[in-house]
Amino acid sequence: MTIRTLRDHGQHYRPRMACLNKAEALVVEMQDQKNGVKASEQKLNVTTIPHVMSGQDILAWIANHMKVDTQEAQVIGTMLVAYGYIYPLQDHKKLVLKPDGSLYRFQTPYFWPKQKWKPEDTDYAIYLAKRNIRKKGALDVYEQEEYNKLHKWMNHKWDFIVMQAKEQYKAGKERKKADRVVLDCQERAYWIVNRPPPRTHSALDYGIDRLIDPNADEKKTLDYYRRIIIFTQQAIMRSRVKSSVSLGAIVKYVTTFKNHDPFLAPCLPSNPWQTDDDTYWELNMRNVEVPTKMRVERWSFSFFELLSDPRGRADFKVFLKKEFSGENLAFWEAAEEMKWGTAASMSEKAENIFKTFLAPGAPRWINIDGRTMGLTVKGLEHPHRYVLDAAQTHIFMLMKKDTFYRYLKSPVYKDIQKKAISPAPHNFSDAQLEQNAKNRKPGIDPIIIWQQEEEEKAKAAAAAGPIDIKKLMQNKLDRK
Numbered sequence: 001m002t003i004r005t006l007r008d009h010g011q012h013y014r015p016r017m018a019c020l021n022k023a024e025a026l027v028v029e030m031q032d033q034k035n036g037v038k039a040s041e042q043k044l045n046v047t048t049i050p051h052v053m054s055g056q057d058i059l060a061w062i063a064n065h066m067k068v069d070t071q072e073a074q075v076i077g078t079m080l081v082a083y084g085y086i087y088p089l090q091d092h093k094k095l096v097l098k099p100d101g102s103l104y105r106f107q108t109p110y111f112w113p114k115q116k117w118k119p120e121d122t123d124y125a126i127y128l129a130k131r132n133i134r135k136k137g138a139l140d141v142y143e144q145e146e147y148n149k150l151h152k153w154m155n156h157k158w159d160f161i162v163m164q165a166k167e168q169y170k171a172g173k174e175r176k177k178a179d180r181v182v183l184d185c186q187e188r189a190y191w192i193v194n195r196p197p198p199r200t201h202s203a204l205d206y207g208i209d210r211l212i213d214p215n216a217d218e219k220k221t222l223d224y225y226r227r228i229i230i231f232t233q234q235a236i237m238r239s240r241v242k243s244s245v246s247l248g249a250i251v252k253y254v255t256t257f258k259n260h261d262p263f264l265a266p267c268l269p270s271n272p273w274q275t276d277d278d279t280y281w282e283l284n285m286r287n288v289e290v291p292t293k294m295r296v297e298r299w300s301f302s303f304f305e306l307l308s309d310p311r312g313r314a315d316f317k318v319f320l321k322k323e324f325s326g327e328n329l330a331f332w333e334a335a336e337e338m339k340w341g342t343a344a345s346m347s348e349k350a351e352n353i354f355k356t357f358l359a360p361g362a363p364r365w366i367n368i369d370g371r372t373m374g375l376t377v378k379g380l381e382h383p384h385r386y387v388l389d390a391a392q393t394h395i396f397m398l399m400k401k402d403t404f405y406r407y408l409k410s411p412v413y414k415d416i417q418k419k420a421i422s423p424a425p426h427n428f429s430d431a432q433l434e435q436n437a438k439n440r441k442p443g444i445d446p447i448i449i450w451q452q453e454e455e456e457k458a459k460a461a462a463a464a465g466p467i468d469i470k471k472l473m474q475n476k477l478d479r480k
Contacts, residue, residue, distance in 0.1 A: 055098040087189030119194040125150040129165035270426035276436035303400040319412040327364035335392040350383035
């Protein structure tokens with residue numbers, strides 16, 4: 001097996017079974033006890049792992065066995081790691097063979113690509129759920145995103161997935177620690193190969209069971225033509241928009257946001273990155289008391305712009321209190337908090353939302369149609385992040401079509417328009433710019449802003465709820 005053969009099959013074409021057969025034969029030779037790669041016990045985070053090899057030993061064996069230079073041996077070794085025949089013990093995400101003392105192990109044949117074990121979404125969901133239990137919710141960013149997607153798609157059988165994950169986790173805890181670490185590394189290496197992280201190269205392309213011979217003719221079945229017909233019918237029935245209407249909408253959008261784009265219009269009173277003057281940031285803080293005119297003007301562009309700005313949302317709350325309909329925005333905020341909150345608090349938040357907004361006789365009962373209410377209440381029996389999507393969308397559209405336009409015509413919005421300030425532009429001289437650079441000070445830490453917002457929420461919740469005099473007096477005595 002030459003390096004050209006591996007390159008032809010591994011890079012320029014989709015890998016074929018002949019290439020995998022040769023790769024597996026090479027891996028079997030590497031595992032030979034007499035003439036194979038030297039393996040020994042190594043410590044990994046206090047745990048002793050058996051049959052561990054270093055990257056430089058693997059590289060030297062390939063170069064000596066195949067009579068190739070170091071560069072070609074590096075390509076062959078990296079290809080074996082990329083296909084999952086050898087996996088790293090430390091840096092899992094980088095499927096390359098490092099020519100140093102990095103630790104590697106041979107993958108068990110059960111996880112080899114030639115086994116045609118189809119990587120199902122259910123198996124991947126069970127694996128992520130098991131890792132979520134083991135790591136107590138501290139998954140990698142891309143794994144957390146995949147976990148949330150699978151939770152939303154497979155909500156109908158998520159109880160089965162969690163049950164399987166708990167059973168596997170319980171069975172794994174009964175093994176020895178070294179065996180448990182090895183199995184964890186093997187599984188993780190398999191899913192790194194078959195479900196690679198974003199912006200990383202996948203050697204298997206779309207999976208070994210879906211790869212085809214580029215020289216063979218594709219057999220088109222009846223199901224293939226049926227799907228083509230359905231897709232064509234849907235494309236024909238899809239509503240179209242005239243080019244003139246689309247271009248008009250783009251021109252309107254650009255004209256509306258032109259003065260609010262920092263690339264097209266200057267920052268008032270000055271750009272803090274250029275002048276080292278933080279007046280612009282102070283005037284546009286999240287919860288500033290008096291906003292700028294441009295900021296207030298942006299609220300009128302769309303309901304989404306109003307809710308995206310914390311200051312605009314606070315002003316909208318004032319209007320809703322006067323309209324006696326503050327429960328709609330409160331429910332929307334509770335749904336957003338549940339959607340982006342931690343998994344551990346999901347059940348508690350779902351119970352509070354049900355008691356506050358959805359239960360019969362709830363203190364802040366919301367008015368949604370019966371079908372949406374039924375689906376939402378039934379979904380809250382097994383809560384997940386997106387269980388309130390239907391009800392949240394209904395409330396959002398209700399506020400957008402009715403309440404939002406009444407807010408723009410209300411005295412509350414007109415009053416904030418009058419109070420809004422329009423800062424005059426700064427004209428700093430060169431000497432003043434140098435002085436500003438010398439007096440440069442760090443901006444407000446986002447964590448401090450977050451703490452301030454949490455304190456304000458706690459104060460608002462305490463003011464809204466009943467006051468326990470005994471507890472209040474006890475806290476004062478404890479403090480003294």
